Amino acid sequence: MLRVIKVTGESLSPEYQEGDYVVVTTIPFFLNRIRVGDIIVFQQSPYGTMIKRVEQVLQEGKQYFVIGAHPQSVDSRQFGPVSKEALIGKLIWHIPKPSK
Amino acid sequence: MIFEFLEALDKRFGFERASAHCDIPCGIYDPSGAQIAALTVVRMVDLMAELEAKGGEKDKAYQNSMARYVAVKEEHAEKAKAEIRVIWGDYIKPQHIEKHPNVHGLVHQIMMLGSKSRQTADRDTAVQFVDAINQFAEIFWDTKGVKTKRAKAPYSPALEMVYPDL
Numbered sequence: 001m002l003r004v005i006k007v008t009g010e011s012l013s014p015e016y017q018e019g020d021y022v023v024v025t026t027i028p029f030f031l032n033r034i035r036v037g038d039i040i041v042f043q044q045s046p047y048g049t050m051i052k053r054v055e056q057v058l059q060e061g062k063q064y065f066v067i068g069a070h071p072q073s074v075d076s077r078q079f080g081p082v083s084k085e086a087l088i089g090k091l092i093w094h095i096p097k098p099s100k
Numbered sequence: 101m102i103f104e105f106l107e108a109l110d111k112r113f114g115f116e117r118a119s120a121h122c123d124i125p126c127g128i129y130d131p132s133g134a135q136i137a138a139l140t141v142v143r144m145v146d147l148m149a150e151l152e153a154k155g156g157e158k159d160k161a162y163q164n165s166m167a168r169y170v171a172v173k174e175e176h177a178e179k180a181k182a183e184i185r186v187i188w189g190d191y192i193k194p195q196h197i198e199k200h201p202n203v204h205g206l207v208h209q210i211m212m213l214g215s216k217s218r219q220t221a222d223r224d225t226a227v228q229f230v231d232a233i234n235q236f237a238e239i240f241w242d243t244k245g246v247k248t249k250r251a252k253a254p255y256s257p258a259l260e261m262v263y264p265d266l
Contacts, residue, residue, distance in 0.1 A: 005118045006110060021106045021115070041118045051118035095103050 001027055003089055005041055007051060011068030011075070012039070019097040022051065024089025031087055034064060039091035042066075042082050047074065049088065056081075129191045131237040135261055137180035138233045141217050142226040142257045144173035149223070174218050180229070181214040184236060196243045203239055206232060230259055237262040 007020045016022070016039070024041050025031075034040060038054045042064075052066035052075050063081040067073065076082065109115070148169045151162065188207045197203055213229040216222070234250075241248045247265040252258045 004106060004109075004115050006115045008117045009119050021103065021110075022118070047119060049116060049118045095106060098103055 001025065002092075003041075005049070005051070005089075011070040011073035012051065012053065015069065016051070016094065017097055021095040022091050023093035023095070025092050026089045030090050030092075031084075032061070034061065034087070034090060039094075040064065040066065040082075041088045041091070042086045043088060044079060044082065044086060047079075051091075052076075052082075129187050129240070131183065131187060131233065131240050134180040134183035134187075134233050135230070135237060137176040137183065138214075138217075138226070138230045139253060139257065139259060139261070140176040141173050141180070142223065142230060142259060144169045144176070145217075145221050145223045145226050146257055148173075148221050173221075177214045177217045177229070180233060181211055184210050184233065187236075187240060191240075192243070196239075200239045200242070203236075206236055206239070210236060227259065230261075234260070234262040 003024050003026060005022050005024060007016050007022060008018055022039070022041070034054055034057060036054055036057060039051060040054055041049060041051045044050045050066075052068055052073075054064045055067045055076070056065035057063075058065060058081055062084050064084075064087075065076040065081050067075045067077065106115070148166060151165055151169070156162070184207060188203070192203060210229070210232045213225060213232055216225045217229050238248050241262075241264050244264075248262050249265040250260050250262055253261050
């Protein structure tokens with residue numbers, strides 16, 4: 001239903017930084033309604049669990065082209081679109097690390 | 101408050117991680133970030149000593165400056181440790197270990213010195229932290245087939261640093 005995940009890496013910075021927490025929903029109702037601009041968490045071999053922003057929804061919602069904000073982000077530009085089966089959750093709450 | 105609550109839970113139970121990083125496939129690794137962070141630790145220890153040596157009242161201005169130095173020292177010691185862990189964990193391969201069998205021990209030493217640099221304001225420890233990371237930098241550049249040179253950092257504290265000789 002809901003999962004808490006900690007962000008590692010900086011590819012979505014400055015909006016999402018290393019150490020931030022995100023809460024994602026795994027409810028199919030929401031996963032069936034992924035839109036451009038959504039932040040999704042998914043499984044991508046060989047990298048493991050990744051978090052990226054959806055840039056395009058392809059194949060009538062069965063695939064997502066995802067990107068990071070960082071120029072050196074590893075995303076769909078390298079590994080191609082993410083399939084719906086690889087989707088873990090959609091971000092619904094961002095808890096940023098407090099600034100010092 | 102929510103963040104602190106989640107941090108506490110994470111320490112106890114460990115939440116899943118989602119990577120937004122690029123270091124695994126892009127191959128961009130460089131120990132210079134760790135070296136600069138460690139040098140910053142020494143600089144903060146020096147600034148703390150200078151402030152202490154000035155004497156005078158331990159007023160708000162003093163407390164403010166000292167707190168900032170300590171915070172930056174903490175942050176950079178941890179940053180240096182994290183940078184080394186990433187290179188060691190993601191980049192160093194069995195063939196590198198074969199050539200440099202001391203790398204595991206050296207990384208462990210860096211972790212210990214980084215922690216001690218956070219716990220104390222001891223300059224010798226902070227300098228040893230820089231030295232150990234310099235040694236790691238030499239190993240790293242050797243795995244890349246890049247020669248290194250040692251030169252004094254062009255800013256305070258002007259400690260000797262390892263640079264790639266490109």
